[in-house]
Amino acid sequence: MESIATDQRHHLGFKAYQPLSSKVLVKYFKAQTFTAETVPNTEAEQVKILCDSDNWSAGIIRKNPLCIVHNSRHAPTRQESNLMHEFAHVILKHKMVGCDPxxxxxxxxxxxxDEAVYLGGCLQIPRRGLLWAVQKKMTVAQIALHFNASEEMVNFRINVSGIDIV
Ligand SMILES: [Zn+2]
Structure with a gap:
Protein backbone atom coordinates (compact mmCIF):
# COMPACT_ATOMS: atom_id res chain seq x y z
CA MET A 1 0.00 0.00 0.00
CA GLU A 2 2.77 2.35 0.97
CA SER A 3 4.49 1.84 -2.40
CA ILE A 4 1.24 2.28 -4.34
CA ALA A 5 0.76 5.61 -2.56
CA THR A 6 4.37 6.60 -3.23
CA ASP A 7 3.99 5.76 -6.94
CA GLN A 8 0.74 7.68 -7.20
CA ARG A 9 2.17 10.72 -5.42
CA HIS A 10 5.33 10.57 -7.55
CA HIS A 11 3.20 10.37 -10.68
CA LEU A 12 1.38 13.52 -9.58
CA GLY A 13 4.67 15.28 -8.83
CA PHE A 14 4.38 15.26 -5.05
CA LYS A 15 7.18 14.47 -2.63
CA ALA A 16 6.47 12.42 0.50
CA TYR A 17 6.62 15.47 2.77
CA GLN A 18 4.32 17.59 0.60
CA PRO A 19 0.64 17.73 1.47
CA LEU A 20 -1.51 16.21 -1.29
CA SER A 21 -4.90 17.85 -1.63
CA SER A 22 -7.88 15.77 -2.68
CA LYS A 23 -8.43 18.50 -5.31
CA VAL A 24 -5.32 17.25 -7.14
CA LEU A 25 -6.80 13.75 -7.30
CA VAL A 26 -10.19 15.11 -8.33
CA LYS A 27 -8.51 16.84 -11.26
CA TYR A 28 -6.29 13.89 -12.13
CA PHE A 29 -9.14 11.39 -12.18
CA LYS A 30 -11.47 13.94 -13.82
CA ALA A 31 -13.88 13.31 -10.99
CA GLN A 32 -17.01 15.22 -10.15
CA THR A 33 -17.77 15.61 -6.48
CA PHE A 34 -21.17 16.18 -4.97
CA THR A 35 -22.60 16.70 -1.54
CA ALA A 36 -25.90 15.18 -0.48
CA GLU A 37 -27.60 18.44 -1.48
CA THR A 38 -26.14 18.58 -4.99
CA VAL A 39 -26.10 14.91 -5.99
CA PRO A 40 -28.14 14.43 -9.19
CA ASN A 41 -30.90 11.88 -9.83
CA THR A 42 -31.62 11.22 -6.20
CA GLU A 43 -35.00 10.90 -4.61
CA ALA A 44 -35.95 13.59 -2.12
CA GLU A 45 -36.32 11.04 0.64
CA GLN A 46 -32.82 9.69 0.10
CA VAL A 47 -31.36 13.21 -0.08
CA LYS A 48 -32.94 13.93 3.29
CA ILE A 49 -31.46 10.78 4.84
CA LEU A 50 -28.00 11.70 3.53
CA CYS A 51 -28.27 15.37 4.52
CA ASP A 52 -29.31 14.59 8.07
CA SER A 53 -26.79 11.86 8.77
CA ASP A 54 -23.20 11.82 9.97
CA ASN A 55 -23.05 8.05 9.61
CA TRP A 56 -21.70 7.94 6.09
CA SER A 57 -18.54 9.40 4.64
CA ALA A 58 -18.52 9.16 0.88
CA GLY A 59 -19.29 6.86 -1.99
CA ILE A 60 -18.70 6.48 -5.69
CA ILE A 61 -22.02 6.78 -7.44
CA ARG A 62 -20.69 6.47 -10.98
CA LYS A 63 -17.45 5.17 -12.38
CA ASN A 64 -17.28 6.70 -15.83
CA PRO A 65 -17.18 9.62 -15.55
CA LEU A 66 -16.15 9.27 -11.94
CA CYS A 67 -18.76 10.78 -9.60
CA ILE A 68 -18.26 10.86 -5.85
CA VAL A 69 -20.76 11.99 -3.28
CA HIS A 70 -19.32 12.97 0.09
CA ASN A 71 -20.62 14.15 3.43
CA SER A 72 -20.19 17.91 3.83
CA ARG A 73 -21.26 17.67 7.49
CA HIS A 74 -17.89 16.19 8.41
CA ALA A 75 -14.95 18.42 9.37
CA PRO A 76 -12.91 19.60 6.36
CA THR A 77 -9.94 17.43 7.38
CA ARG A 78 -12.20 14.40 7.55
CA GLN A 79 -13.72 15.26 4.17
CA GLU A 80 -10.18 15.16 2.81
CA SER A 81 -9.59 11.64 4.11
CA ASN A 82 -13.05 10.56 2.99
CA LEU A 83 -12.17 11.58 -0.56
CA MET A 84 -8.70 10.00 -0.34
CA HIS A 85 -10.43 6.80 0.73
CA GLU A 86 -12.66 6.82 -2.36
CA PHE A 87 -9.71 7.51 -4.64
CA ALA A 88 -7.95 4.57 -2.98
CA HIS A 89 -10.87 2.38 -4.13
CA VAL A 90 -10.40 3.78 -7.64
CA ILE A 91 -6.63 3.21 -7.64
CA LEU A 92 -7.12 -0.35 -6.35
CA LYS A 93 -9.89 -0.96 -8.93
CA HIS A 94 -12.34 -2.24 -6.33
CA LYS A 95 -15.78 -3.35 -7.43
CA MET A 96 -19.06 -2.30 -5.88
CA VAL A 97 -21.14 -5.06 -4.34
CA GLY A 98 -24.61 -3.58 -4.02
CA CYS A 99 -26.18 -0.72 -2.15
CA ASP A 100 -26.81 0.14 1.45
CA PRO A 101 -30.60 -0.01 1.84
CA ASP A 114 -9.68 -2.21 4.90
CA GLU A 115 -7.37 -1.73 1.93
CA ALA A 116 -8.92 1.62 1.02
CA VAL A 117 -8.65 2.83 4.62
CA TYR A 118 -4.98 1.95 4.58
CA LEU A 119 -4.14 3.33 1.14
CA GLY A 120 -6.19 6.48 1.75
CA GLY A 121 -4.08 7.16 4.84
CA CYS A 122 -0.85 6.51 2.94
CA LEU A 123 -1.89 8.94 0.22
CA GLN A 124 -2.69 11.65 2.72
CA ILE A 125 0.31 11.06 5.01
CA PRO A 126 2.97 8.79 3.52
CA ARG A 127 5.29 7.00 5.94
CA ARG A 128 8.29 8.93 4.68
CA GLY A 129 6.39 12.18 5.06
CA LEU A 130 5.61 11.17 8.60
CA LEU A 131 9.27 10.42 9.30
CA TRP A 132 10.20 13.81 7.86
CA ALA A 133 7.72 15.50 10.20
CA VAL A 134 8.90 13.54 13.23
CA GLN A 135 12.52 14.42 12.46
CA LYS A 136 11.48 18.06 12.34
CA LYS A 137 10.03 17.50 15.82
CA MET A 138 6.55 18.46 14.69
CA THR A 139 3.72 17.70 17.09
CA VAL A 140 0.69 15.62 16.11
CA ALA A 141 -1.29 18.86 15.76
CA GLN A 142 1.37 20.40 13.51
CA ILE A 143 1.58 17.27 11.36
CA ALA A 144 -2.21 17.26 11.04
CA LEU A 145 -2.18 20.89 9.96
CA HIS A 146 0.65 20.33 7.50
CA PHE A 147 -1.04 17.39 5.76
CA ASN A 148 -4.54 18.83 6.07
CA ALA A 149 -5.53 15.74 8.03
CA SER A 150 -7.27 15.13 11.33
CA GLU A 151 -5.21 14.39 14.43
CA GLU A 152 -6.95 11.00 14.54
CA MET A 153 -5.54 10.26 11.09
CA VAL A 154 -2.04 11.34 12.14
CA ASN A 155 -2.21 9.07 15.19
CA PHE A 156 -3.53 6.21 13.05
CA ARG A 157 -0.66 6.67 10.61
CA ILE A 158 1.91 6.86 13.42
CA ASN A 159 0.55 3.62 14.87
CA VAL A 160 0.38 1.62 11.69
CA SER A 161 3.73 2.93 10.45
CA GLY A 162 5.44 1.85 13.65
CA ILE A 163 6.99 5.26 14.23
CA ASP A 164 8.02 6.46 17.66
CA ILE A 165 7.04 10.01 18.43
CA VAL A 166 8.42 11.79 21.47
ZN1 LIG B 1 -14.79 2.52 1.16
Whole structure:
Protein backbone atom coordinates (compact mmCIF):
# COMPACT_ATOMS: atom_id res chain seq x y z
CA MET A 1 0.00 0.00 0.00
CA GLU A 2 2.77 2.35 0.97
CA SER A 3 4.49 1.84 -2.40
CA ILE A 4 1.24 2.28 -4.34
CA ALA A 5 0.76 5.61 -2.56
CA THR A 6 4.37 6.60 -3.23
CA ASP A 7 3.99 5.76 -6.94
CA GLN A 8 0.74 7.68 -7.20
CA ARG A 9 2.17 10.72 -5.42
CA HIS A 10 5.33 10.57 -7.55
CA HIS A 11 3.20 10.37 -10.68
CA LEU A 12 1.38 13.52 -9.58
CA GLY A 13 4.67 15.28 -8.83
CA PHE A 14 4.38 15.26 -5.05
CA LYS A 15 7.18 14.47 -2.63
CA ALA A 16 6.47 12.42 0.50
CA TYR A 17 6.62 15.47 2.77
CA GLN A 18 4.32 17.59 0.60
CA PRO A 19 0.64 17.73 1.47
CA LEU A 20 -1.51 16.21 -1.29
CA SER A 21 -4.90 17.85 -1.63
CA SER A 22 -7.88 15.77 -2.68
CA LYS A 23 -8.43 18.50 -5.31
CA VAL A 24 -5.32 17.25 -7.14
CA LEU A 25 -6.80 13.75 -7.30
CA VAL A 26 -10.19 15.11 -8.33
CA LYS A 27 -8.51 16.84 -11.26
CA TYR A 28 -6.29 13.89 -12.13
CA PHE A 29 -9.14 11.39 -12.18
CA LYS A 30 -11.47 13.94 -13.82
CA ALA A 31 -13.88 13.31 -10.99
CA GLN A 32 -17.01 15.22 -10.15
CA THR A 33 -17.77 15.61 -6.48
CA PHE A 34 -21.17 16.18 -4.97
CA THR A 35 -22.60 16.70 -1.54
CA ALA A 36 -25.90 15.18 -0.48
CA GLU A 37 -27.60 18.44 -1.48
CA THR A 38 -26.14 18.58 -4.99
CA VAL A 39 -26.10 14.91 -5.99
CA PRO A 40 -28.14 14.43 -9.19
CA ASN A 41 -30.90 11.88 -9.83
CA THR A 42 -31.62 11.22 -6.20
CA GLU A 43 -35.00 10.90 -4.61
CA ALA A 44 -35.95 13.59 -2.12
CA GLU A 45 -36.32 11.04 0.64
CA GLN A 46 -32.82 9.69 0.10
CA VAL A 47 -31.36 13.21 -0.08
CA LYS A 48 -32.94 13.93 3.29
CA ILE A 49 -31.46 10.78 4.84
CA LEU A 50 -28.00 11.70 3.53
CA CYS A 51 -28.27 15.37 4.52
CA ASP A 52 -29.31 14.59 8.07
CA SER A 53 -26.79 11.86 8.77
CA ASP A 54 -23.20 11.82 9.97
CA ASN A 55 -23.05 8.05 9.61
CA TRP A 56 -21.70 7.94 6.09
CA SER A 57 -18.54 9.40 4.64
CA ALA A 58 -18.52 9.16 0.88
CA GLY A 59 -19.29 6.86 -1.99
CA ILE A 60 -18.70 6.48 -5.69
CA ILE A 61 -22.02 6.78 -7.44
CA ARG A 62 -20.69 6.47 -10.98
CA LYS A 63 -17.45 5.17 -12.38
CA ASN A 64 -17.28 6.70 -15.83
CA PRO A 65 -17.18 9.62 -15.55
CA LEU A 66 -16.15 9.27 -11.94
CA CYS A 67 -18.76 10.78 -9.60
CA ILE A 68 -18.26 10.86 -5.85
CA VAL A 69 -20.76 11.99 -3.28
CA HIS A 70 -19.32 12.97 0.09
CA ASN A 71 -20.62 14.15 3.43
CA SER A 72 -20.19 17.91 3.83
CA ARG A 73 -21.26 17.67 7.49
CA HIS A 74 -17.89 16.19 8.41
CA ALA A 75 -14.95 18.42 9.37
CA PRO A 76 -12.91 19.60 6.36
CA THR A 77 -9.94 17.43 7.38
CA ARG A 78 -12.20 14.40 7.55
CA GLN A 79 -13.72 15.26 4.17
CA GLU A 80 -10.18 15.16 2.81
CA SER A 81 -9.59 11.64 4.11
CA ASN A 82 -13.05 10.56 2.99
CA LEU A 83 -12.17 11.58 -0.56
CA MET A 84 -8.70 10.00 -0.34
CA HIS A 85 -10.43 6.80 0.73
CA GLU A 86 -12.66 6.82 -2.36
CA PHE A 87 -9.71 7.51 -4.64
CA ALA A 88 -7.95 4.57 -2.98
CA HIS A 89 -10.87 2.38 -4.13
CA VAL A 90 -10.40 3.78 -7.64
CA ILE A 91 -6.63 3.21 -7.64
CA LEU A 92 -7.12 -0.35 -6.35
CA LYS A 93 -9.89 -0.96 -8.93
CA HIS A 94 -12.34 -2.24 -6.33
CA LYS A 95 -15.78 -3.35 -7.43
CA MET A 96 -19.06 -2.30 -5.88
CA VAL A 97 -21.14 -5.06 -4.34
CA GLY A 98 -24.61 -3.58 -4.02
CA CYS A 99 -26.18 -0.72 -2.15
CA ASP A 100 -26.81 0.14 1.45
CA PRO A 101 -30.60 -0.01 1.84
CA UNK A 102 -30.50 2.83 4.38
CA UNK A 103 -28.43 5.40 2.54
CA UNK A 104 -28.64 4.09 -1.04
CA UNK A 105 -24.84 4.37 -1.21
CA UNK A 106 -22.72 1.65 -2.79
CA UNK A 107 -21.28 -1.01 -0.52
CA UNK A 108 -18.05 -2.94 -0.79
CA UNK A 109 -16.35 -6.00 0.57
CA UNK A 110 -14.81 -5.60 4.00
CA UNK A 111 -11.37 -6.53 2.69
CA UNK A 112 -11.64 -3.78 0.06
CA UNK A 113 -12.69 -1.34 2.77
CA ASP A 114 -9.68 -2.21 4.90
CA GLU A 115 -7.37 -1.73 1.93
CA ALA A 116 -8.92 1.62 1.02
CA VAL A 117 -8.65 2.83 4.62
CA TYR A 118 -4.98 1.95 4.58
CA LEU A 119 -4.14 3.33 1.14
CA GLY A 120 -6.19 6.48 1.75
CA GLY A 121 -4.08 7.16 4.84
CA CYS A 122 -0.85 6.51 2.94
CA LEU A 123 -1.89 8.94 0.22
CA GLN A 124 -2.69 11.65 2.72
CA ILE A 125 0.31 11.06 5.01
CA PRO A 126 2.97 8.79 3.52
CA ARG A 127 5.29 7.00 5.94
CA ARG A 128 8.29 8.93 4.68
CA GLY A 129 6.39 12.18 5.06
CA LEU A 130 5.61 11.17 8.60
CA LEU A 131 9.27 10.42 9.30
CA TRP A 132 10.20 13.81 7.86
CA ALA A 133 7.72 15.50 10.20
CA VAL A 134 8.90 13.54 13.23
CA GLN A 135 12.52 14.42 12.46
CA LYS A 136 11.48 18.06 12.34
CA LYS A 137 10.03 17.50 15.82
CA MET A 138 6.55 18.46 14.69
CA THR A 139 3.72 17.70 17.09
CA VAL A 140 0.69 15.62 16.11
CA ALA A 141 -1.29 18.86 15.76
CA GLN A 142 1.37 20.40 13.51
CA ILE A 143 1.58 17.27 11.36
CA ALA A 144 -2.21 17.26 11.04
CA LEU A 145 -2.18 20.89 9.96
CA HIS A 146 0.65 20.33 7.50
CA PHE A 147 -1.04 17.39 5.76
CA ASN A 148 -4.54 18.83 6.07
CA ALA A 149 -5.53 15.74 8.03
CA SER A 150 -7.27 15.13 11.33
CA GLU A 151 -5.21 14.39 14.43
CA GLU A 152 -6.95 11.00 14.54
CA MET A 153 -5.54 10.26 11.09
CA VAL A 154 -2.04 11.34 12.14
CA ASN A 155 -2.21 9.07 15.19
CA PHE A 156 -3.53 6.21 13.05
CA ARG A 157 -0.66 6.67 10.61
CA ILE A 158 1.91 6.86 13.42
CA ASN A 159 0.55 3.62 14.87
CA VAL A 160 0.38 1.62 11.69
CA SER A 161 3.73 2.93 10.45
CA GLY A 162 5.44 1.85 13.65
CA ILE A 163 6.99 5.26 14.23
CA ASP A 164 8.02 6.46 17.66
CA ILE A 165 7.04 10.01 18.43
CA VAL A 166 8.42 11.79 21.47
ZN1 LIG B 1 -14.79 2.52 1.16
Missing amino acids: QTGLPQRRQQDE
